[in-house]
Each structure stands twice: as C-alpha cells, then as structure tokens.
Amino acid sequence: MNKYLQETPMLNYKHFQIQKLIKERGWANVDDFQKIKKIYNFVRDEIAFGYNIDDAISATEVLKDGYGQCNTKGTLFMALLRGVGIPCRMHGFTIDKKLQKGAIPGLIYKLAPQYIIHSWVEVQYKGHWYNIEGFILDRQYLKKLQEKFSECHTSFCGYGVAIDNFQNPPIEWNGNDTYIQKEGIKHDFGLFNSPDEFFEKYQQQLTPIKRWFYRNIIRKLMNRNIEKIRKSM
Template identity: 55%
Template sequence: MDNYLKETKILNYSDGSIQHLVSTRNWMGMEIVERAKSIYDYVRDEIKFGYNLSDDISASEVLKDGYGQCNTKATLLMALLRANGISNRIHGFTINKALQKGAISGIWYMLSPKNILHSWVEININSNWYFLEGVILDKEYLTKLQAKNNDCKTTFCGFGAYTDNFENPPIDWNLNNTFIQDKGINQDFGVFDTPDDFYAKHQQKLGAIKKCIFRKIVRHKMNRNVERIRNGW
C-alpha cells in the first residue's frame, strides 16, 4: 500500500500551500472516514468546476487556480488524501465529448476530439475501494445547472455532466461510490498508482496546434460558459 501514499512530481503534497491547507483544516485530527469526507467535500465544492491549462499540472497548481475538471480535481484530491494518510489510486478512461456540449460549442466543439481523457480517484478505507468521480462539479454549479434544466429528472448529458439521475446524482460520499460523468465512459484504461504513470501512457488526442488553441482560447471560453451557468444566466 506504500505506493498509494507516495509523493510524485504531480502529487506534490509537500508543497507549502498544500501543507498550509492541511494544517488549517486539521484533517489529521479527524477519524478516517470523516477525514476522507471532509477532503472530498473540499475539493468538490471549494475547488470550482473549470478547465485548467492541462491535465498534468501539479496538485499545488490546481490549488492555486482554485478550479479544475475531472483530471485536475483528481490530482488535487489524491494529493490531499495522501498528505493525510489515506491510500488512493487513479482509474483512467475516455469519455464521449458530448457531455461537454454547452460548456463548449460551435466550431470549437466540432474540432475537439470525440473521446476525451477522463479519470476518477479510488480510495481505500478499511480495506474497501471506493470510486470518487462525483467530485467534479461543485454543488453551486450543479444546482444552477439543474435549475436551468428543471424539466429533466433522469438522463442528462452536457455542460460537464452525464448521469442517469440528474435530479439527484450520487455525488455525496459516505462509504459509497460517487458519479457525475460515468455514463459517458467509452474506454477503460485500468488503474494506475499515480497520475504521473497515467499521463506517461495516455494523453488527450490533440495535436500541437489544437493544444495551443485550447490553452489560449477554448478553455477560457469554456470557463466563461461555466461561470454563466454558476451565476444563473
């Protein structure tokens, strides 16, 4: 289990900003289930849903940004859990780009790859593994998205969500699996000890030009669209 606690370049939990957060939240003073739940809730709701520069940025960079998507939130969640003695691993997938429609639109949506790299964190508590995909969308954003689409109670796809239970998706953790994008999964890469290992083998299917356009233009448009939903527009 030592591999599930080690620090890496991406999981840089000895960074001062992460250590300061760990200290101020007093997570180590909590019982392990409460500790895991508090860390999970922090990453889900206090790190807003949004699109970072790239998937493989470090945990401290995600924390500095204050927002993240499936892969970058997974990185920060793993680092915080490991910094607090909770074993975890990453499970890699691809998902259909349809779940991003609305957050991205027009020519940018058409140019994006059909399959998008995706991941969730799996934690080990009392010898059981739990899947924590529901950390991706902050509750403020999800609540506004539900209000904007209040006629939908079951399957919803778009704006960062793909779930069969849009009215009450399983995003709260208490010794259970959580999900919010899992219905979009179309390829399973298996589990990896660290995101460093995962990204060494799998990357987004973007050429150099498209990657540059995403970083400089598209992700900012996506973040503005997400913020419009969060603000109730």
C-alpha cells in the same frame, strides 16, 4: 512505503501550500471517514469546475488556480488524501465528448476530439476501494444546471454531466461510490498508482496547433461559459 501513499511530482503533498491547507482545516486530526469526507467536499465545492491549462499539472497548481476538471481535481484530491495518510489510486478512461456539449461553445465542440481523457480516483477505506468521481462539478454550478433543466429527472448528458438521476446524482460521500460523468465512459485504461503514470502514457489527442488554441483561447471561453451558468439567476 505503500505505493498508494507515495509523493510524486504531481502529487506534491509535502509542498508547504498543501501542508498549510491540511493544518488550517484540521484534516489530519479527524478519523479516516471524516478525512475523506471533508477533503472530498473541499475539492468538490471549493475548487470550482473549470478547465486548467493542462491535465498533467501538480496538485499545488490546481490549488493555485482554484478550479479544475475530472483529471486535475482528481490530482488535488489524491495529494490531499495521501497527505493525511489515506491510500488512493487513479482509474483512467475516455469519455464521449457529447457530455461536454453546452459547456463547450458550438464551433469549438465540433472541432474537439470524439473521445476525451477522463479519470476518477479510487480511495481505500476499511479494506474496500471506492470509486470517487462526484467531485468534478461544484454544487453551485450543478444546482444552476438542475434549475435550467428542471424538467429532467432521469438521464442527462451535457454541460459536464453524464448521469442517470440528474436531479439527485450520487455526489455525496458517506462510505460509497460517487459519480457525475460515469455514463459517458467509453474506454477503460485500468488502474494507475498516480496521475504521473497515467498521463505519461495517455494524453488528450490534440495536434500542437489545437493544443496551443486550447491552452490560450478555447479553455478561457469554456471557463467563461461555465461561470456564466454558475452566476445565472
């Protein structure tokens, strides 16, 4: 079997919840271009930007949460793609924490590690691999940021964004690369067949105490802050 189509514990696309979603949306019944586009739009906009309990959770856990960030939304995206026969892989990086400033409350930001584990998904379509990162922020959240910083038309870094063209970032997929955090990348870890492989080798640099606080307190404050921005007038 193609290694870029294999099911894994994290990419658990044979799970009935994933299969039910694919069937309800009719994703298996359209051409490959529409499969990628429709799944991409679903993950970008119907799975809100937010922070899950851990990076290394399964696609069904992300779906149940209804929110995610670069790594977890990437896992769900990959599972859905493989579930309809689209080959994909993961590209691992670190990003500078400064792109999270604003999304992370002030004191917590100071305590965060300088470099944060990041990834995007690479999708194979018509013999070419496309870098897909633009699904991280849902359009509603991004729109509120663009309104909040309406004077910025060039580079912007913060609130989960690191991009050159802030008011018109390349987040629409029409057979092209998409990005929203690319300019914050610092270290390149290379390609991985699955998120399982990536997170087995690389994890966020947190002590056990910091990890507990992140899971139980910090991420909830971050999610509350993000939701406040999303619902702002």
